[in-house]
Structure formats: structure tokens, C-alpha cells
Amino acid sequence: MSSVQMLLVVLLLLYLSEFVVWVRPDVWFFRRRGRGWEVVARGGIFTTPRGSLHWVYPIPVLSRAYLVPVHLPYTGQFPSASGEPSSVRDPVDAIERQRQRVEKAFQPLRWASWGLMTLTWIAAPILLQFLGIGPMLYAVVPGLVLLMVSNAWGLYRVHRRLFPASDDERLRLVLSACLSPLAAIRSVDLAQKEAVAGFHPLAVAAALPGFHGWEAIAAEEWRRLKYSESTDPPVKSMAHPAPPAEDSATMGEIEALAQHRGINTANWDKAPEREDPANSQYCPRCRSQFTRQAVTCHDCRRSTLLPFPEGP
Numbered sequence: 454m455s456s457v458q459m460l461l462v463v464l465l466l467l468y469l470s471e472f473v474v475w476v477r478p479d480v481w482f483f484r485r486r487g488r489g490w491e492v493v494a495r496g497g498i499f500t501t502p503r504g505s506l507h508w509v510y511p512i513p514v515l516s517r518a519y520l521v522p523v524h525l526p527y528t529g530q531f532p533s534a535s536g537e538p539s540s541v542r543d544p545v546d547a548i549e550r551q552r553q554r555v556e557k558a559f560q561p562l563r564w565a566s567w568g569l570m571t572l573t574w575i576a577a578p579i580l581l582q583f584l585g586i587g588p589m590l591y592a593v594v595p596g597l598v599l600l601m602v603s604n605a606w607g608l609y610r611v612h613r614r615l616f617p618a619s620d621d622e623r624l625r626l627v628l629s630a631c632l633s634p635l636a637a638i639r640s641v642d643l644a645q646k647e648a649v650a651g652f653h654p655l656a657v658a659a660a661l662p663g664f665h666g667w668e669a670i671a672a673e674e675w676r677r678l679k680y681s682e683s684t685d686p687p688v689k690s691m692a693h694p695a696p697p698a699e700d701s702a703t704m705g706e707i708e709a710l711a712q713h714r715g716i717n718t719a720n721w722d723k724a725p726e727r728e729d730p731a732n733s734q735y736c737p738r739c740r741s742q743f744t745r746q747a748v749t750c751h752d753c754r755r756s757t758l759l760p761f762p763e764g765p
């Protein structure tokens with residue numbers, strides 16, 4: 454391998470390292486998949502109890518991803534990312550508007566992103582091959598500097614207007630975009646990661662075009678809210694303690710979203726198909742199946758199991 458090829462490989466690895474995202478466990482991570490979107494809850498390149506590392510497509514526009522925290526109360530009134538209350542009642546509509554607003558504001562920076570991409574991955578290698586490193590740097594560096602400076606300045610201005618409270622995030626974003634052309638290529642998509650952070654993740658999933666597997670994650674979340682992970686000893690008379698008011702409200706919102714999508718939520722609470730005839734109980738929260746001896750669910754630590762309904 455020649456030194457030029459070696460340099461390109463190192464550059465490529467550095468470039469790819471810009472396209473991984475660290476996700477905390479209390480955050481839903483939405484990324485592009487094919488023409489649509491998906492949410493990534495588990496797995497990843499690397500996982501620890503404090504978070505996990507996930508990849509995004511290493512191309513501007515397709516590398517856009519959203520981080521949506523789950524701890525925010527979901528009450529039907531949705532703050533926009535800039536903190537002002539939104540008057541739009543339909544969350545799906547509000548999310549789509551907010552996403553479009555942020556995307557449009559950052560639109561002009563796309564040119565800098567594609568310009569940097571062309572200089573780094575097309576112009577620089579060709580010039581390096583034919584002219585050598587000195588003349589290549591003479592030709593490419595002024596263009597890189599010009600694009601990086603205008604990108605960083607635009608990034609600072611648009612980010613300050615859209616997310617005035619995120620000072621630290623803005624500083625980090627602009628600094629890294631100033632220091633490396635590879636980080637600058639990624640910066641315009643990275644700047645939008647909190648565009649829909651004030652909304653409930655399931656509403657975000659419902660709003661993203663071509664989202665994969667909405668019903669499965671909605672049903673899972675709905676059951677998680679309905680059947681709490683109780684550490685108390687099971688009380689016979691209270692096999693179905695009512696979920697707290699806040700959870701009930703969220704369940705109502707999830708049902709409304711499902712109905713809007715033409716999904717029948719009655720199936721979400723039905724017993725799962727028996728995987729083994731020996732299984733006589735199941736966990737209503739995570740749907741794991743158990744034999745007669747089990748008393749608690751070892752998957753989600755729920756302390757009350759339900760018997761499978763008798764019948765054919």
C-alpha cells in the first residue's frame with residue numbers, strides 16, 4: 454500500500470468516526486433507514502449500562518438523526534424545541550412543522566457540506582495523485598478554509614436562533630466544525646439532533662415519514678405503562694393496580710395516535726401465542742412466558758404474572 458493510499462484509509466476511518474452517535478439509555482434515537490426512519494432502542498456497535506454507540510449513514514442529509522429524551526411529561530401540550538409553547542393540537546402535525554422549520558433554517562449550510570465533501574473526497578485525492586502533496590495543499594486548503602469558516606458562522610447563527618438555551622452544545626458543535634473539515638461535513642445534520650426533543654418519542658415516530666414498525670414499539674410502550682414493574686409482593690386482590698394518572702394520560706395519547714393510524718389497540722392487551730405447551734403463565738408487561746413454578750418475571754422484574762386463558 455502506497456503512502457497516499459495509507460493516508461486515504463486513515464482519513465476515511467477518521468471520517469467514519471464522525472458518523473457514530475452516543476445514545477444514553479433515557480433517550481430514543483431516531484435514524485434514517487432506507488427511504489424511511491427507524492428507532493434504535495437496543496444493540497449498537499458498543500453497549501454499556503450508561504449508553505450505547507450507534508452508526509448513521511456517512512453521507513450528508515442521510516446522516517440526520519434525532520435524539521428524543523423520554524423523561525419529559527407528556528400532557529398534550531407540546532413545547533417546541535425553542536421553548537415556546539405550540540398551539541397546534543395535533544402532535545404529529547406539530548412535530549412535522551417543527552422538523553421542517555429546523556431543516557429549512559439549516560438548508561443553506563448544505564452547500565458548504567457538499568462542497569467540503571467534494572474537496573476532501575474527490576479534488577484532494579486526484580490532485581494528490583497527479584501533483585503531489587505540496588501543490589494539492591495549495592489548491593485545496595484555501596477552499597476548505599473558506600467553506601469551513603462560512604459553515605461555522607452559519608451554524609452558530611442558525612443554532613443560536615433555533616436553540617437559544619443550548620449554549621454548551623453550540624460551542625462544542627461550532628468548535629469541532631472549525632477544527633476539522635470532516636466534522637464540518639457532519640455538522641449541519643448533527644446540529645439538528647434536538648429538533649424534536651420536546652415531544653413524546655412515539656409521536657415523533659408517528660410523524661417521521663416511512664417509519665418502520667410503529668405499532669410494535671407503541672404496543673410495547675403501552676404495556677410498559679399499563680403494567681408497572683412492581684417490586685412489592687403480589688397482592689391477590691390487586692392484580693391490576695391502576696397506572697398513575699400521568700401514565701394513563703400517556704396511554705390515552707398513544708391510543709389516539711394508534712387510532713389515527715387505523716390500528717386497533719384491543720390486540721395490545723391480548724395474551725401472546727404460547728411458545729411451548731408447558732408455559733402456563735405470561736408477563737403482561739414484556740410478554741415473556743413461564744411455566745407454573747415461576748412467580749416473578751426475570752426479564753422485566755414484574756412481580757405479577759397472568760395465566761394463559763383456557764380454551765382451544
Ligand SMILES: [Zn+2]
Pocket residue numbers: 736737738739740741750751752753754755
Ligand atoms: Zn416481564
